[in-house]
Amino acid sequence: ASCGIGAAISRQLAAAGAKVAMAARRENLLKEIQDEISKEGGVALAVRCDVKNRAGVKELIQYTERTLGPVDILVNNAGYWAFRCMKNLHEEEWDEQVDVNVKGLLNCIGAVISGMCERKSGHIVNMSSDCVKQPFVGLAVYAGSKYFLEGMSRTLRQEVCKDGVRVTCVQPGDVDTPGAVKTLMTLEDEQCKALYSYPHPALEPEVIAQAVLYAVAQPDHVAVNEILVEPRECPL
Ligand SMILES: NC(=O)C1=CN([C@@H]2O[C@H](COP(=O)(O)OP(=O)(O)OC[C@H]3O[C@@H](n4cnc5c(N)ncnc54)[C@H](OP(=O)(O)O)[C@@H]3O)[C@@H](O)[C@H]2O)C=CC1
């Protein structure tokens, strides 16, 4: 939650009255957001954590629950992507996408799901992508990781709905974030460049945060299973 969509979600959840625990590797950025939220009268905790580290994620959740109480809402937002064609074999980047977007996701869900089921209450929000609706050249491994997220979410939803737990997938199109700017630098193939190297509208991270807030603010019997959010000028 140190920047981009995660930071916007933290700010909006805190403004709506949630006690927010924010995790990322760059603790200094988290502290700045924590200060901002505190100045606005909200409650936020900043915890350094790498979602790839399963034990570290469990510690994060234990610390959060000791400090703020049980986790009612888990937002799995941490993600990594690069625009690379598979034939160029950026295998370390393939690993990073699987490690963060798939294994990191599982580490976070694994740290909260039993507690939510025992308490008969909880909401898991998974940050997906519009790439599960349409293929984008250069995002094959990333799309695979988000298809995992979607498939896992659909099945998890079946398993836990009777335990009072909801699972929402949010599918953003282009959003203007530090990650989006950085990954444009990874464009290397003419095929990729032709697709992405032109000005095109991107959404503000706050728009995606509003979608999250909408999903988690529904009455208990209502499940918002997925939300696709695109810039109007980029319809799928
Ligand atoms: N921007 C876009 O156009 C779109 C983004 N998405 C998805 O939205 C989510 C957020 O993206 P966005 O805000 O754009 O990305 P950014 O790169 O701007 O932010 C990513 C956030 O994830 C955190 N993060 C990354 N890796 C780890 C890790 N190993 N452990 C803990 N935290 C980590 C980063 O914190 P730190 O580096 O400090 O650890 C940072 O706060 C991602 O899941 C992405 O796939 C989906 C569709 C469109």
Ligand SMILES: CC(=O)[C@H](N)C(=O)O
């Ligand atoms: C990274 C994303 O998920 C985004 N939809 C994109 O295509 O850039």
